[in-house]
Amino acid sequence: EVQLLESGGGLVQPGESLRLSCTGSGLTLRSYDMNWVRQAPGKGLEWVASFSGSGDGGHYADSVKGRFTISRDNAKNTVFLQMNSLRVEDTAVYFCAKPKYCGSDGCSGGLDRWGQGTLVTVSP
C-alpha cells in the first residue's frame, strides 16, 4: 500500500527553524516531483513547494521563497522541508503529496496521494 508519513512538526518561536520529513512506503519518491501543501487554522489549502527530480530543484510559493528549502534523500526515500525564519503566519498543518503521474515531460494528474499532515505552530 502506498503511504506517505510526515513528521517533524512542533511548536517553535518566530525566527526559529524546523525541518519536516515525508517518508514514503510502497513507492519510490525519486520517481515523483513531491509537493508540500499547508492549511492554516480556519483557512484553505495553500501550495508551498515542490521538488523537481529532473534537476530543476525546488519551486516555491512567494510566501515562503527564500525561507523554505525542499530537498530529497533518495537513500532514505524521504523528502524534507527545511523551514527557516518562521513566522506566526506559517502556523499550519503541512501535508506532503505526490503527483498522480510523472514522466519525462513532467508531472500531471493532480496530487493523488497525501500524508496525514504534521502540525507546525509558530508562537511567541
Place this chain on the structure above:
Amino acid sequence: QSVLTQPPSVSGAPGQRVTISCTGSSSNIGAGFDVHWYQHLPGTAPKLIIFANTYRPSGVPDRFSGSKSGTSASLAITGLQADDEADYYCQSYDSSLSGSVFGGGTKLTVL
C-alpha cells in the same frame, strides 16, 4: 485572496445536484493548464476526486463530474448524499507564479 476563485459555500438537499465554480485567469486555467478537484474533511488528508478537468480516479463515484471552459472550471455533484458534506478545492498551475495554485475552497452543506 486566492488566484482561483470559488464560492465560499454551497448547499443542497439529499438527492439534489450542486455545482461549484472555479474562476481563474489567462495565466492559469485560461492558459490551458489542467484543473484538479479535491474533497477535504477536517482532520483528514485531501482526496483527489477529479483530475485533468474531467477524469475521475478509480473508486470515485460517477456522481462527481468536472468540466472546464475558458478561464473557469466546475465540479458537479449529483444525487447528493450526507457524506458528501466536506470542503472542496480546485487546483491548477499558474505560469505567472511558476507554481501550483488552489482555490479558496467551498464548503458543501447537505441540508
